[in-house]
Structure formats: structure tokens, C-alpha cells
Amino acid sequence: DTEVTQTPKHLVMGMTNKKSLKCEQHMGHRAMYWYKQKAKKPPELMFVYSYEKLSINESVPSRFSPECPNSSLLNLHLHALQPEDSALYLCASSQDNQGNEQFFGPGTRLTVL
Amino acid sequence: RKEVEQDPGPFNVPEGATVAFNCTYSNSASQSFFWYRQDCRKEPKLLMSVYSSGNEDGRFTAQLNRASQYISLLIRDSKLSDSATYLCVVPNKGGSYIPTFGRGTSLIVHP
Numbered sequence: 001d002t003e004v005t006q007t008p009k010h011l012v013m014g015m016t017n018k019k020s021l022k023c024e025q026h027m028g029h030r031a032m033y034w035y036k037q038k039a040k041k042p043p044e045l046m047f048v049y050s051y052e053k054l055s056i057n058e059s060v061p062s063r064f065s066p067e068c069p070n071s072s073l074l075n076l077h078l079h080a081l082q083p084e085d086s087a088l089y090l091c092a093s094s095q096d097n098q099g100n101e102q103f104f105g106p107g108t109r110l111t112v113l
Numbered sequence: 114r115k116e117v118e119q120d121p122g123p124f125n126v127p128e129g130a131t132v133a134f135n136c137t138y139s140n141s142a143s144q145s146f147f148w149y150r151q152d153c154r155k156e157p158k159l160l161m162s163v164y165s166s167g168n169e170d171g172r173f174t175a176q177l178n179r180a181s182q183y184i185s186l187l188i189r190d191s192k193l194s195d196s197a198t199y200l201c202v203v204p205n206k207g208g209s210y211i212p213t214f215g216r217g218t219s220l221i222v223h224p
Contacts, residue, residue: 045211090157099210101147
């Protein structure tokens with residue numbers, strides 16, 4: 001299984017809502033990533049988990065809260081988002097966090113009203 | 114200077130043409146390099162990994178020039194389906210490896 005899955009595919013939420021994005025991989029990878037991508041821009045790194053511990057937080061606002069319940073799962077909890085947070089949120093995984101190739105999920109397209 | 118730089122294009126080429134993109138990087142200690150392909154509104158998909166001087170896979174060739182700190186992607190016999198954005202990724206080591214993306218190069222292959 002060489003797939004990274006993400007749910008939901010699409011999400012529309014208001015600024016007062018709380019929602020979560022989910023990501024799963026069964027490749028035995030020990031590094032998992034969250035990215036945010038706006039139209040016509042490259043993916044922008046948000047968080048990196050390595051062996052289920054948060055190793056990189058790229059100064060992301062606290063309204064985004066990551067969680068890694070186990071080595072296969074990665075969540076991104078959303079609360080009090082702003083319209084400018086509307087974007088494609090991509091999850092990726094890699095064997096470890098030593099500069100290996102990453103495999104991306106299909107993303108969640110988020111719209112904040 | 115940006116850490117990873119790419120010409121955004123677009124590169125507009127006819128079917129059957131050969132096209133090449135370059136990606137320059139600033140960290141001379143970088144050891145691994147990746148090309149991804151991203152279609153509109155889809156996720157990036159790994160196209161090629163480069164760990165030494167280069168790599169070849171069918172119509173695609175990636176070459177690394179460490180002295181000048183760039184990697185290139187050559188596409189031979191372009192197909193309409195090659196139209197996409199090509200992203201260069203160079204993991205940069207600080208305390209941990211941070212995957213650093215170029216802005217991407219847009220390729221349009223026309224009939």
C-alpha cells in the first residue's frame with residue numbers, strides 16, 4: 001500500500017466552527033507532514049512529526065493544532081479560522097525525516113466563510 | 114537569495130519537443146533532490162529522486178551539477194499529458210531536514 005489518504009476531500013466551515021482534518025498512511029513511514037497550498041503557489045510547510053513527536057512548527061498560528069495519535073495517523077484541528085486560511089491542505093509522509101522523498105495525500109480543499 | 118529557485122515559465126512547447134528546466138539551490142550541503150509533478154487542483158506526485166549525479170526514467174532525465182548547485186529535468190518527446198507544474202524540492206538540514214520547495218515551473222504542451 002503506497003497511498004496516503006485524507007478526509008474530508010472538501011470542507012466548508014464558518015469562522016466560529018471547530019473541525020478536524022485527517023490523514024492516514026500504512027507504509028510504515030515515521031515522518032508525517034502538513035502543508036498549506038494556495039492557488040499558483042508551492043506547498044508551504046506547516047508541521048513535521050517525526051516518530052510521533054512534533055519536530056517542526058513553521059510558526060503556524062495556534063488556530064491550527066496538529067495531533068499524531070499513532071505512527072499511521074495525523075490530524076489537524078481547526079478552530080476560529082479566518083477566510084484567508086482557505087486553501088488546499090496537503091498531508092505527506094516519508095520513511096523518516098532525513099531528507100527522503102515524500103508521498104502526498106490528495107488534500108482537503110478548505111473554504112472558510 | 115531564495116533557497117530553491119525555479120523559472121516559473123510557462124514553457125510552451127509543441128508535442129514531440131524536448132524541454133529542460135533548471136532548479137538552483139543555495140545549500141551546498143544538500144544531499145538529496147526531488148522533482149514532483151503537480152496537476153491543477155491535485156497533489157504533487159513524485160517524478161524523480163536524485164541522490165548522486167543523475168537519474169533517468171524513460172523520457173525523463175534529471176541531472177545534478179554540484180559545482181554550480183543546480184539540478185535539471187529534461188523531458189524528451191513531450192506529450193500533451195506532460196502539461197503540469199514541475200516542482201523542485203531540496204531538503205535543507207538545519208536541526209532537522211526541512212523540505213524546501215521551488216515555486217514550480219509550468220509546462221504547457223500543445224498539439
